[in-house]
Amino acid sequence: MNEVRVGVFVCHCGTNIGGFLDVPGLAKYALSLPHVVFAKDNQYTCSEAGLTEIKNAVAENKLNRVVVASCTPRTHEPLFRSTCKEAGLNPYLFQFVNIRDQCSWVHMHETGRATEKAKALIRMGVARAVLLEPLEETEVDVNPCALVIGGGIAGMTCALSLASRGFEVKLIEKENRLGGILSSLYKLYPTHENASNLVQAKAKKIEKNPKIEVLTSSEVKELKGFVGNYDVTVKHGEKERLFKAGVIVVATGAEEFKPVGMYGYDGETVITQMELERIFKEGKLNADTVVMIQCVGSRNEKRAYCSKVCCPTALKNAMLIKEANPDSQVFVLYRDMVTQGTIYEDYYGKARETGITFIKYSPERQPVLENKSVRVYDELLGEELSLPYDLVVLSTPMIARNDARDLAQKLKVPVDENGFFLEAHVKLRPVDFATDGIYMCGCAHWPANGSESISQAYGAASRASIPMSVGHVKTEPLIPVVNEDECSGCSLCEMTCPFNAIRVEETEKGRKAKVIAASCKGCGACGAGCPQMAITMRHFTDEQLLAQVVALAEVAP
Amino acid sequence: MSLKEGFEPDILGFLCNWCSYASADLAGVSRMQYPPNVKVIRVMCSARVDPTIVVEAFIQGLDGVMVLGCHLGTCHYMTGNYYTERRMKTTKSVLKKVGLSSERLLVDWVSAAEGERFATLVRKFTEKVRKLGPLGKETDLKPEQLKTRLTAAKEALAQERIRWLVGRERELVEEKNVFGEKVSQEEFDQLMLQTVEKELAKRRLLLSLGEDALSVKEIAKRVKASPREVLRNMVSLEHDGLVSVVGIEGNSPKYRRAGG
Numbered sequence: 001m002n003e004v005r006v007g008v009f010v011c012h013c014g015t016n017i018g019g020f021l022d023v024p025g026l027a028k029y030a031l032s033l034p035h036v037v038f039a040k041d042n043q044y045t046c047s048e049a050g051l052t053e054i055k056n057a058v059a060e061n062k063l064n065r066v067v068v069a070s071c072t073p074r075t076h077e078p079l080f081r082s083t084c085k086e087a088g089l090n091p092y093l094f095q096f097v098n099i100r101d102q103c104s105w106v107h108m109h110e111t112g113r114a115t116e117k118a119k120a121l122i123r124m125g126v127a128r129a130v131l132l133e134p135l136e137e138t139e140v141d142v143n144p145c146a147l148v149i150g151g152g153i154a155g156m157t158c159a160l161s162l163a164s165r166g167f168e169v170k171l172i173e174k175e176n177r178l179g180g181i182l183s184s185l186y187k188l189y190p191t192h193e194n195a196s197n198l199v200q201a202k203a204k205k206i207e208k209n210p211k212i213e214v215l216t217s218s219e220v221k222e223l224k225g226f227v228g229n230y231d232v233t234v235k236h237g238e239k240e241r242l243f244k245a246g247v248i249v250v251a252t253g254a255e256e257f258k259p260v261g262m263y264g265y266d267g268e269t270v271i272t273q274m275e276l277e278r279i280f281k282e283g284k285l286n287a288d289t290v291v292m293i294q295c296v297g298s299r300n301e302k303r304a305y306c307s308k309v310c311c312p313t314a315l316k317n318a319m320l321i322k323e324a325n326p327d328s329q330v331f332v333l334y335r336d337m338v339t340q341g342t343i344y345e346d347y348y349g350k351a352r353e354t355g356i357t358f359i360k361y362s363p364e365r366q367p368v369l370e371n372k373s374v375r376v377y378d379e380l381l382g383e384e385l386s387l388p389y390d391l392v393v394l395s396t397p398m399i400a401r402n403d404a405r406d407l408a409q410k411l412k413v414p415v416d417e418n419g420f421f422l423e424a425h426v427k428l429r430p431v432d433f434a435t436d437g438i439y440m441c442g443c444a445h446w447p448a449n450g451s452e453s454i455s456q457a458y459g460a461a462s463r464a465s466i467p468m469s470v471g472h473v474k475t476e477p478l479i480p481v482v483n484e485d486e487c488s489g490c491s492l493c494e495m496t497c498p499f500n501a502i503r504v505e506e507t508e509k510g511r512k513a514k515v516i517a518a519s520c521k522g523c524g525a526c527g528a529g530c531p532q533m534a535i536t537m538r539h540f541t542d543e544q545l546l547a548q549v550v551a552l553a554e555v556a557p
Numbered sequence: 558m559s560l561k562e563g564f565e566p567d568i569l570g571f572l573c574n575w576c577s578y579a580s581a582d583l584a585g586v587s588r589m590q591y592p593p594n595v596k597v598i599r600v601m602c603s604a605r606v607d608p609t610i611v612v613e614a615f616i617q618g619l620d621g622v623m624v625l626g627c628h629l630g631t632c633h634y635m636t637g638n639y640y641t642e643r644r645m646k647t648t649k650s651v652l653k654k655v656g657l658s659s660e661r662l663l664v665d666w667v668s669a670a671e672g673e674r675f676a677t678l679v680r681k682f683t684e685k686v687r688k689l690g691p692l693g694k695e696t697d698l699k700p701e702q703l704k705t706r707l708t709a710a711k712e713a714l715a716q717e718r719i720r721w722l723v724g725r726e727r728e729l730v731e732e733k734n735v736f737g738e739k740v741s742q743e744e745f746d747q748l749m750l751q752t753v754e755k756e757l758a759k760r761r762l763l764l765s766l767g768e769d770a771l772s773v774k775e776i777a778k779r780v781k782a783s784p785r786e787v788l789r790n791m792v793s794l795e796h797d798g799l800v801s802v803v804g805i806e807g808n809s810p811k812y813r814r815a816g817g
Contacts, residue, residue, distance in 0.1 A: 102584075
């Protein structure tokens with residue numbers, strides 16, 4: 001079957017196309033084009049009758065290319081492709097021509113010119129169809145082992161969830177014990193349960209789980225590979241461990257911002273909320289008058305975001321102080337009290353009932369510490385107050401860990417302007433990275449409280465399970481192909497690709513770009529920028545696009 | 558479409574599958590009416606559009622080209638349209654050097670939800686190109702001359718130097734190089750312009766040389782440039798391995814296309 005034999009099917013789509021274009025005329029015109037051996041108009045090409053006609057025509061006329069001129073590939077390409085497949089034709093030998101959404105519907109009052117446009121579109125479609133090549137999807141096996149980086153509440157929950165589905169898990173923790181930030185906390189809002197109870201219960205479950213291997217005092221040193229087949233090098237003290245993983249979950253958490261140089265922070269009488277938690281844990285609180293200041297180091301020019309866990313934390317700690325000593329005085333100086341949700345607004349109400357004093361300040365008139373008292377302008381009262389204190393507690397934001405960027409580079413995933421890991425889509429793919437096979441949960445992504453970290457961990461575990469449960473990932477046939485003789489190994493393609501799907505490697509012929517089919521999304525950005533023009537984008541080759549351009553420029557016969 | 562009714566431009570549109578093509582479909586579903594001058598080629602991402610293909614469209618005689626992608630920051634492929642933006646910026650400057658109006662190339666962003674915006678862009682662009690007139694009307698070049706210049710432009714855009722610079726722009730301008738230096742946007746644009754000018758001049762020399770063996774003086778006469786400038790570019794072409802010296806005529810070296 002060397003001869004190219006194109007069949008063109010022009011759809012009336014009832015009156016949607018037929019009512020505005022000369023559809024029989026278009027079919028007749030199509031038959032006049034080079035390589036077209038069959039052309040026909042149908043009432044509804046997508047109907048059972050229309051599809052049967054395609055299949056029959058392929059068999060009877062030995063068609064090896066099918067062109068349908070009808071609605072839009074965005075809705076109907078899969079249907080016609082599978083019809084081609086049923087007819088014994090490779091589905092990538094199908095070409096769509098949009099003459100409804102982008103022609104008959106938008107030029108309803110000029111049948112003549114619209115029909116001329118449809119002719120040009122069909123001419124372009126046929127020109128490309130002639131050059132189409134059969135393509136095959138291939139499959140790559142997925143190693144059913146997950147690497148979870150970070151042993152805080154998010155990482156531990158995720159590891160347990162993955163193990164409960166029967167997958168092997170390697171849980172890597174930088175510190176010498178599991179627990180993360182929660183290990184430093186006293187009680188958790190809004191339930192006031194002991195943080196250490198929660199952490200210890202999880203850690204115990206992990207210890208007992210034969211599917212999970214924990215490596216403490218360990219860090220990821222290097223990562224190679226792609227979804228399903230990652231090669232991980234972990235640094236464990238002086239030693240290095242190598243293992244394979246199919247998927248990766250980033251659960252490295254965040255840290256508390258230390259307000260050095262702000263409000264006379266000294267770690268003794270002016271401390272942070274986290275330091276207050278430690279004092280609680282040790283049972284050493286000795287202060288009758290406590291002033292808390294919210295939004296210290298956040299929601300400003302340097303750090304614009306709201307860390308959102310600090311308001312409930314302040315409420316909780318203020319309540320704990322009042323609980324321990326009802327005669328104590330607690331002031332919370334706030335800009336806006338952020339207590340979203342059905343539970344937290346009640347929680348705020350409860351805090352107010354305990355006699356905590358809330359004072360609103362504005363960012364233009366920040367509180368000032370002088371002579372063992374806090375001077376603050378009360379926005380609601382409209383006057384300046386002076387509050388003597390035994391202890392000042394600064395509510396500082398959670399910030400990205402300083403080694404987050406380093407890890408991001410090793411994994412080749414992005415971080416946002418604040419250094420937090422950046423998800424693939426803020427709404428639609430909240431725990432995925434754009435790179436297949438890598439996921440995230442907990443504070444590594446954004447300041448989150450315990451329950452949020454846990455739900456994200458379940459989400460990430462669920463997402464990460466998908467390729468491991470399926471057992472393989474399908475590789476896109478719309479991928480670039482590198483002409484190694486032309487490739488100079490310059491790495492521009494590697495820098496261009498956001499999916500790490502093309503990489504320069506040492507080969508017998510020198511440094512050459514290699515395509516990692518399993519990671520490629522088929523955008524074609526690498527090829528259109530290649531300095532040597534050594535990359536061909538399958539299914540959207542230069543030749544195919546140029547043929548369309550030339551066909552458009554041709555004067556209709 | 559008789560000539561009496563006035564000039565109707567032929568326009569090619571490259572639309573990305575995820576945003577701009579979807580917006581065109583939405584315009585259809587909403588029955589928004591716009592002129593039928595634009596014919597569309599669907600690509601997965603606007604970053605697939607190689608600058609050489611855009612120039613080829615003009616070589617083929619089309620009057621305008623539009624490249625529409627997702628809004629910056631919302632590319633289905635994360636960063637694709639940033640590359641489109643930079644590549645098309647260079648393409649526009651090359652078209653300008655050729656003598657064409659850079660307004661014949663429209664680069665813009667449309668989301669899948671912006672059917673009306675798509676229809677408006679098509680209306681406005683069609684009107685703009687209609688006003689510009691048939692391709693080359695803004696130049697005093699004969700059609701054949703314009704075609705030669707565009708061919709030189711296409712070859713220049715296929716050149717390693719320009720493509721490498723375009724590909725590295727973001728990195729060079731936004732990040733520091735290995736020596737800890739940052740290039741300002743103005744410096745980069747200047748460098749790019751010089752490179753474009755030089756590559757274009759070289760490609761034009763190469764095209765004018767054809768299959769002949771010519772002295773620098775003769776070439777200078779053909780392209781109406783100073784022998785000094787021609788010599789400099791011929792040396793550079795020789796360095797690229799595209800021409801070789803085949804003799805000396807008086808004190809002027811004779812060149813021929815290499816490998817031919």
